[in-house]
Each structure stands twice: as C-alpha cells, then as structure tokens.
Amino acid sequence: MSDTKVYKGSCFCGAVQLTVSGEPAGMGYCHCEDCRLWSAGPVNAFSLWQPESVSITKGEGNLETYNKTDNSYRKWCITCGGHVLSEHPGLGLTDVFAAVIPDLPFEAQLHVFYSEKVLSIKDGLPKMKDMPAEMGGSGEILEE
Numbered sequence: 001m002s003d004t005k006v007y008k009g010s011c012f013c014g015a016v017q018l019t020v021s022g023e024p025a026g027m028g029y030c031h032c033e034d035c036r037l038w039s040a041g042p043v044n045a046f047s048l049w050q051p052e053s054v055s056i057t058k059g060e061g062n063l064e065t066y067n068k069t070d071n072s073y074r075k076w077c078i079t080c081g082g083h084v085l086s087e088h089p090g091l092g093l094t095d096v097f098a099a100v101i102p103d104l105p106f107e108a109q110l111h112v113f114y115s116e117k118v119l120s121i122k123d124g125l126p127k128m129k130d131m132p133a134e135m136g137g138s139g140e141i142l143e144e
C-alpha cells in the first residue's frame with residue numbers, strides 16, 4: 001500500500017482541503033443540465049472515487065450540501081462558494097470535481113449526458129447519450 005497515490009485538493013479559498021487516494025473509478029465530462037445549472041458552466045469535468053478514497057482533511061464543517069434529487073448531493077464551501085464534490089449514493093461513488101485536484105493527471109475517458117450538451121467537444125472520446133450501461137444508463141453512443 002506504500003505506493004498508493006495521494007492527491008491534494010481544496011476549495012477556492014482553501015478553507016476546505018481534501019485528499020483522494022488510489023486510482024479514480026472514472027474520469028470524464030458531464031454535460032447534464034443539472035451540472036450545468038449548478039456549476040454555471042457548460043460542462044463538468046468529473047473524477048469519480050470510492051467514497052472511502054476521499055478524505056476531507058480540513059474544514060469539513062465549512063461544507064454545505066444541496067440535493068435537488070437523491071442522485072447527487074452537491075457540496076460547496078460556505079466561505080468562498082467554491083464547489084468541491086458531489087456524492088452519488090446510487091452509484092456508490094463520489095465525484096471530486098477535477099478542477100479542485102490540480103495535481104491529478106486528468107485523463108478523460110468519456111462524455112456523459114451528451115444528449116443534453118450545449119457545447120460540442122470533438123476530442124474523439126465516446127459520447128454517451130446518458131450513462132454507460134454498467135452504470136445504469138442506456139449505453140447508447142451519440143455522434144460528436
């Protein structure tokens with residue numbers, strides 16, 4: 001276990017700090033409307049982790065949570081408003097937004113919810129209509 005990789009992340013102001021360890025369960029871009037409206041951006045770059053791989057090392061009490069649906073519990077720092085992570089109980093995974101873990105080599109594998117996209121990204125990666133079948137989606141792949 002000594003070679004387990006650990007990456008540090010934080011919110012915009014640094015009041016909340018975290019680590020993720022090991023390898024992510026998946027990395028990519030989400031185009032869904034919920035991510036867009038909450039992030040105020042056209043896509044969300046996600047890295048998915050087993051919940052036990054994510055540790056809030058500072059400022060856990062500084063995190064606020066909002067869940068519009070039971071699929072996603074979105075957390076942000078109450079001081080700076082910076083978005084930190086989103087828990088997905090149905091998937092059993094936690095999305096630590098790639099942007100808050102700058103040291104993590106971000107290697108996107110796919111795009112999800114491309115049917116809801118407002119920004120086309122022609123990078124040659126698979127464009128899932130919603131989610132991969134093994135994650136409960138249709139598994140359908142769309143044109144770029």
Ligand SMILES: [Zn+2]
Pocket residue numbers: 011012013014015016077078079080081082
């Ligand atoms: Zn903050």
Ligand SMILES: [Zn+2]
Pocket residue numbers: 030031032033034035036044113
């Ligand atoms: Zn999304």
